[in-house]
Each structure stands twice: as structure tokens, then as C-alpha cells.
Amino acid sequence: MSDSIKFGDSEIKLKKPDFKKVFSVVVLFVAFITILSSFYTIDANENGVILRFGAYSHTQQPGLHLKIPFVDQVYKVRVDYQHKLEYGFRTLKSGVKTEYSRRNFSHESWMLTGNLNIAEVRWVTQYKIKDPVAYLFNVRGVENTIRDVSESIMRLKIGDRSFTEVMQTERIVIAEEARVSIQEVLDKYNSGILIQLVQLQGVTPPTPVADSFNEVNRAKQEQETLINEARQAYNKEIYSVQGKSQKIINEAEGYSIERINGAKGDTELFEMVLREYKKAPQITKDRYYIETMNKVLAKVKNKVIVDSNLENILPLLNIQKEGLGK
Amino acid sequence: MGRLSFGLVAFLFFLAINSYYIVDEAQQAIIVQFGKPMGDAKRDAGLYFKTPFIQDVLKFDKRLLEWDGDPNEIPTKDNKYIIIDAFARWEISDPLEFYKSARTEQVAQSRLDDILNGAIRDEIANRVMDEIIRSTNREMAIYDSETSDETINLDEKKVSPYKGARLEIVKAILDEVTSKLVDLNMGIRVVDVQIKRVNYNREVQEKLFNRMISDQNRIAEKYRAQGVGKKQEILGQQIQRKKEIMSEAYLESQRIRGDADAKAVKIYAKAYNKSPEFYNFIQTLNTYENTIDSTTQLILSSDGKYLRYLNP
Numbered sequence: 120m121s122d123s124i125k126f127g128d129s130e131i132k133l134k135k136p137d138f139k140k141v142f143s144v145v146v147l148f149v150a151f152i153t154i155l156s157s158f159y160t161i162d163a164n165e166n167g168v169i170l171r172f173g174a175y176s177h178t179q180q181p182g183l184h185l186k187i188p189f190v191d192q193v194y195k196v197r198v199d200y201q202h203k204l205e206y207g208f209r210t211l212k213s214g215v216k217t218e219y220s221r222r223n224f225s226h227e228s229w230m231l232t233g234n235l236n237i238a239e240v241r242w243v244t245q246y247k248i249k250d251p252v253a254y255l256f257n258v259r260g261v262e263n264t265i266r267d268v269s270e271s272i273m274r275l276k277i278g279d280r281s282f283t284e285v286m287q288t289e290r291i292v293i294a295e296e297a298r299v300s301i302q303e304v305l306d307k308y309n310s311g312i313l314i315q316l317v318q319l320q321g322v323t324p325p326t327p328v329a330d331s332f333n334e335v336n337r338a339k340q341e342q343e344t345l346i347n348e349a350r351q352a353y354n355k356e357i358y359s360v361q362g363k364s365q366k367i368i369n370e371a372e373g374y375s376i377e378r379i380n381g382a383k384g385d386t387e388l389f390e391m392v393l394r395e396y397k398k399a400p401q402i403t404k405d406r407y408y409i410e411t412m413n414k415v416l417a418k419v420k421n422k423v424i425v426d427s428n429l430e431n432i433l434p435l436l437n438i439q440k441e442g443l444g445k
Numbered sequence: 446m447g448r449l450s451f452g453l454v455a456f457l458f459f460l461a462i463n464s465y466y467i468v469d470e471a472q473q474a475i476i477v478q479f480g481k482p483m484g485d486a487k488r489d490a491g492l493y494f495k496t497p498f499i500q501d502v503l504k505f506d507k508r509l510l511e512w513d514g515d516p517n518e519i520p521t522k523d524n525k526y527i528i529i530d531a532f533a534r535w536e537i538s539d540p541l542e543f544y545k546s547a548r549t550e551q552v553a554q555s556r557l558d559d560i561l562n563g564a565i566r567d568e569i570a571n572r573v574m575d576e577i578i579r580s581t582n583r584e585m586a587i588y589d590s591e592t593s594d595e596t597i598n599l600d601e602k603k604v605s606p607y608k609g610a611r612l613e614i615v616k617a618i619l620d621e622v623t624s625k626l627v628d629l630n631m632g633i634r635v636v637d638v639q640i641k642r643v644n645y646n647r648e649v650q651e652k653l654f655n656r657m658i659s660d661q662n663r664i665a666e667k668y669r670a671q672g673v674g675k676k677q678e679i680l681g682q683q684i685q686r687k688k689e690i691m692s693e694a695y696l697e698s699q700r701i702r703g704d705a706d707a708k709a710v711k712i713y714a715k716a717y718n719k720s721p722e723f724y725n726f727i728q729t730l731n732t733y734e735n736t737i738d739s740t741t742q743l744i745l746s747s748d749g750k751y752l753r754y755l756n757p
Contacts (some may be wrong), residue, residue, distance in 0.1 A: 170469055170470060170490070172467055172491055172492035173467035173468050173469035173470065173472075173490045173491055173492065174469075174470065174489070174490035174491040174492075175470050175490065192469070226642070227642075229644060230642075230644075231578050231643060231644065231645070232578075233578060233579050233585050233609075234585060234587055235574060235575075235578065235653075236653070236657060237644075237645075237650070237653060237654075237657075252470070255470070255471070256469075256470035256471045256507075256508065257508055257509060258508055258509040258534075259471075259506060259508040259509060259510055259511065260511050263511060264509075264511070264534070267511075267513070267532045267639070267641055268639070270641045270642060271532070271639040271640055271641045271642075274640070274641070274642065274643065275580055275611060278578040278579055278580065278611065278643075279579050279580050279581050279583060279585075279609060280583075280585055281585035281586060281587045282587075283586065283587065284585060284586055288586070304637070304639075307636075307637070308509055308534060308636070308637070309509075324657070325654070327654050327658075328654050328657045328658050328661070330658075331657065331658040331661035331662055331665075332661055334661060334662065334665045335661050335664050335665045335668065337665070338664075338665035338666070338668035338669050338672075339668050341668070341669060341672055342668045342669060342671055342672030342675070343672075344672075345672040345673065345675070345676045346672060346675050346676060346679070348676070349675065349676040349679035349680060350679060352679075352680075352683065353679050353680075353682065353683040353686075356683050356687060357683065357686055357687065357690070360686075360687045360690050360691060361690055363691070363694070364690045364691055364693065364694030365694070367694045367695065367697075367698045368694055368697050368698050368701065370698065371697070371698035371699070371701040371702050371705075372701055374701075374702055374705060375701050375702060375704065375705030376705075378702075378705040378706060378708075378709045379705055379708050379709055379712070381709070382708070382709035382710075382712040382713055383712060385713065385716075386712050386713060386715070386716035386717070389716050389717065389724065389727070390716055390719070392727065393719060393720055393723060396720070396723055397720075404726060407726075407727065407730055408730065408751070409751070411730040411731075411733055411734055412733075412751045414734055415733050415734055415737045416743070416751075418737065418738055418739050418741075419737060419738075419739065419741050419742070419743050420739050421741070421742035421743065422742075422743050422745065423742070423743070423744045423745070424745050424746075424752060425744060425745070425746055
């Protein structure tokens with residue numbers, strides 16, 4: 120047995136391996152590794168399920184713990200975490216401006232309603248793991264199971280309601296009933312899941328017919344607009360006409376006041392004069408007569424005075440003088 | 446000495462490893478000796494021992510397993526072609542029987558395909574749409590915006606003679622499947638069958654969409670026509686009202702004027718009646734003042750009142 124290795128010119132002497140020493144080093148090394156790997160941490164939102172020789176031993180709370188090497192198996196389950204599942208749509212990126220996938224999810228979202236119309240239904244479920252042991256060991260593919268059950272329950276609920284009920288009036292009831300029923304089934308399976316929320320995100324007519332439904336809304340709007348416009352025009356016109364009619368009445372009333380006041384004024388004047396007249400009738404009469412003749416005769420340019428004592432005079436009309444028309 | 450002891454240790458090591466097995470909480474196991482199953486199935490989790498090398502352990506999943514059927518096009522009793530997508534959950538209830546009959550999950554799945562699809566088809570073909578889609582008899586509120594006709598479309602009666610039977614259908618499928626499996630004795634138990642999705646096939650769906658579109662278009666037309674009609678109505682009312690108001694105002698104004706005239710006449714009459722001849726006198730003088738102007742030629746007699754002083 121050669122105990123040295125030749126590297127060109129130099130010769131290295133190998134010490135004969137001491138099996139006992141090597142063995143003990145290896146054993147120590149393995150022991151060290153084993154002890155190191157027996158430590159494990161459970162995060163704050165997790166629980167640790169420990170199987171000892173395959174059988175469930177205990178559930179470990181968050182923290183740093185020790186397990187029995189080779190014998191203990193640790194399964195970490197996030198129990199304090201809210202999972203969300205989307206149906207009929209997928210969010211690509213959530214945030215201030217949420218982005219949705221453009222892919223067609225009509226196989227998930229189109230469903231028959233109770234009166235055999237098709238509606239497009241989008242909803243979410245939120246769940247938590249309430250029993251980590253059950254979650255791990257009772258159902259294979261828990262998330263798929265939740266999805267399958269949710270879809271079938273939602274279709275059950277939608278299928279019992281009319282198209283309009285589904286889109287408008289019954290949305291909250293449907294979601295609540297769905298939550299209860301999904302929970303029942305998942306409990307029947309002993310899945311260890313707690314459904315916290317079922318929420319309908321949007322129920323609309325399916326895309327191929329959406330336009331025609333929008334058209335109805337538009338037509339409704341147009342109808343309202345037409346009616347509003349007509350009413351407004353009506354109000355405006357009637358208001359204006361009422362103004363005019365009021366004006367006519369006001370004018371009449373103005374006339375009335377004028378007329379009556381005028382009459383009152385005239386008659387008051389008359390009565391004043393009458394009182395004077397009654398005190399001195401002849402003088403008043405004469406005075407008025409003379410005043411009037413004064414005014415009148417001053418205006419007249421063409422005066423002819425004929426002596427009444429003259430007899431046999433033909434009163435001649437001087438037709439040459441101006442002032443006489445033909 | 447070292448080599449031999451090393452070999453001995455190794456042999457003992459492998460012997461030890463082969464003489465125990467662990468069944469975890471998600472598993473169940475059977476022991477097979479030369480291809481033949483031995484003893485009972487081990488369904489409880491834990492540490493077990495067996496004869497090394499001669500006996501093999503076969504482990505099966507103890508959990509609820511999935512079955513997801515392919516969507517199937519099935520005609521209903523009322524001749525509607527619908528696509529049913531069902532799922533089931535099953536378990537290996539007896540691993541020994543399972544090993545004897547199906548042996549692997551793959552085989553079991555294909556057997557389940559036949560059994561489940563058959564049961565579903567049987568049940569669905571015997572039911573009408575209303576029974577399949579609806580599950581209760583709750584009265585649905587159908588708004589007239591869903592159909593444009595006054596009478597409800599024959600396809601969707603408000604009151605259908607058929608009761609909603611979805612839950613019964615599903616239960617019937619499960620019962621049929623269960624009894625078949627009991628007969629087959631495969632060590633399988635189907636725990637649940639549900640209808641995940643049910644839809645019309647493409648052809649019927651197209652027709653339905655077309656009907657929905659034309660219904661909605663008719664409704665839109667109706668709204669528009671109503672709008673125009675109402676607008677005309679209001680316009681007519683407007684014209685009517687306008688006439689009413691104006692004629693009433695005219696009536697009122699005439700009344701007021703007439704009233705005023707009457708009152709004025711009364712006032713004048715009352716006053717002037719106190720002395721008609723004085724009134725006559727004054728008025729006559731007023732008319733002289735108003736009617737005689739610069740164009741008048743007056744011929745006066747000297748014995749008139751006014752000129753009497755001219756005669757000396």
C-alpha cells in the first residue's frame with residue numbers, strides 16, 4: 120500500500136486514515152446538522168401542525184421550537200391570512216387604478232337565471248383556514264374544492280331568481296345565502312375552511328346583449344328628457360302668458376282708477392262750482408258766460424256784428440274773405 | 446474485521462428500515478405479500494411494523510379526492526340542449542377492495558367517469574329546464590322590462606307547472622351513483638355530486654341572445670314612442686291653458702272696465718242731477734270753447750247778451 124502521492128518532483132506523505140477518528144468526526148458532524156435542523160420557527164400568522172410518526176401530535180403556536188429529528192414532521196399553515204378567490208374576472212394588478220384581465224371568463228360568469236335569461240355574474244369569496252389539521256388532511260386540493268363548490272352554489276342561487284332580481288334587487292340576499300350554503304358544504308367535507316365573505320361584484324347582461332340593454336336605458340333617458348323639456352316649455356310659456364294676462368288686468372284696473380278718479384274729479388269740480396252758483400246764481404252764470412265768450416271770440420278771427428235793429432238788410436256773406444271754405 | 450462489520454451494520458440498517466412504515470394523517474395503507482393483500486387496511490396514522498423485504502406497503506390517499514367531469518351536452522326532457530359541467534368528491538373507503546378492483550386512482554377516475562356521466566345523463570334527460578335550473582318555488586318578481594309584451598312569453602311562464610327540482614336531481618344522481626358503486630364493490634364512496642355549471646349550447650344560446658336583443662329593442666322603441674306622445678300631450682295642454690288664461694284675463698279686464706264705466710256714470714249722474722240745467726249751461730259753454738276756433742266765422746247779433754252793451 121502506497122502511503123504517499125507523487126506530484127512531479129515533490130512527494131507528499133499521506134498519513135494513514137484513522138477510521139475511528141474520521142468516523143467520530145462524521146458522527147459529530149451529522150449530529151450537529153441534525154440538532155440544527157430540529158429548530159424551526161412558526162411565523163406570527165402561522166400555526167405549525169406536528170405529526171409524530173405520521174400521527175397528529177399537537178399544533179404549535181408562533182415562535183421558535185424544537186422538534187424530534189426524523190420522527191417529527193412540521194407542516195406550517197397560514198391561519199391568520201385572508202385568501203381571496205375571484206370568479207368571472209381576474210384582477211391583474213390592484214392598487215389606486217385596478218387593472219383587470221381582458222380574457223374572456225364567460226364560462227365562469229355566464230349563468231342561467233330562474234326565468235331562463237342569461238346573466239353575467241362576477242363575484243369574490245374570501246376565506247380563512249379555521250382548522251389547520253382538517254385543512255391539511257381531510258380534502259385534497261382545498262382551493263379547487265372551494266372554487267367548485269362556490270360556482271355550483273352561486274348558480275343554484277342565481278337559478279332561483281329572475282333576471283331583474285339578480286341584477287338589481289336580490290344581490291345582497293343572494294350573496295348571503297351563498298355564503299351560508301358554501302359553508303355548509305365545506306363543513307360537510309370537513310375542510311377546515313371558514314368562508315368570511317361572498318360578494319357580488321357586478322351582475323350585468325352578457326356582453327353580446329349589453330348594448331341593447333344600454334339602448335333601453337338611453338331610451339328611458341331620452342323619454343325623460345323629452346318630457347322634462349316639454350314641461351319646462353310649458354312652464355315657461357304659461358308663466359309668460361300669465362304675465363301678459365296680468366298686464367291686461369292691470370291695464371283694466373288702471374283704466375278703472377283713471378275713469379273713476381276722473382269722474383270724481385270732474386264731479387267734485389262741478390259740485391264746487393255748483394255751490395258757488397247756488398250762492399249767487401246770476402252772477403256766476405254771467406261770469407262764466409263772459410269768460411267763455413272772451414276766450415272764444417279771441418280765437419275767432421272772422422267776426423261780423425250785425426245790428427239787430429236793422430231791418431231789410433240781407434245779411435251778405437262775404438265769400439271773398441278767407442276763412443270760408445267751399 | 447472492519448469491512449465485515451461495516452457490511453453487517455449496513456445489512457442490519459436496511460433490514461431495520463424495511464421493517465417499519467409510517468402512515469400519516471392523509472394516508473391509509475395495506476400490506477401486500479407477493480402481490481396478495483394481507484391483513485386489514487391501516488387507516489389510522491402512526492408507526493407500523495411489517496416483515497421486511499417480503500411484505501410491501503402500498504399507501505393510498507385517505508382524503509376527499511376530486512372528480513371533475515368534462516362538460517357534457519345533454520338534451521332535456523323539453524328538448525333544450527344544455528351543457529352540464531359537474532364535479533364530485535369521492536374517497537377510497539376500503540383500500541383492500543380498491544386494490545383488488547381498480548388498484549390505481551387513474552383507473553378509478555375512468556370508472557367514475559362512466560358511472561357519474563351516465564347517472565347525470567339519465568337524470569337530466571328526464572327533467573325540464575325549469576326543474577333543472579330552479580331549486581325552490583319562490584315567486585320570482587319578473588319586471589315587464591324583461592319582456593316587451595304584455596303577456597308573458599310562453600317560454601318563461603311566471604307560474605310553471607314544474608317545481609324547481611335542482612336539489613332533488615342532484616340527490617337522485619348521488620343515490621344512483623352510490624348504489625352502482627355498492628354493486629361494483631370498488632372500495633370507493635362518492636361523498637358529493639354537484640352541478641358546477643349549466644348552460645345552453647352555443648346554438649340555443651345564440652337564439653336566446655337574439656331574442657333578448659330584439660326584446661330590448663322593442664322596449665326601447667316603446668319608451669321613445671311614449672316620450673314623443675307625452676311631449677305632444679303636454680304641448681296640447683300648454684296651448685289649451687294659454688287660451689284659458691288669456692280669455693279669462695280678457696273677461697276680467699272687460700268686467701273691470703265695464704264696472705268702472707258704470708261707476709263713473711253713476712258718479713256723474715249723481716252729481717249732475719243735483720242741477721241739470723246748470724250742468725247744461727256749463728257744458729254748453731265748454732263746447733263753445735272747444736269747437737269754435739280760429740277758422741270759424743261768427744256772425745253775431747247785436748242784441749246778444751254779450752254784445753248788448755255795444756248799443757249805446
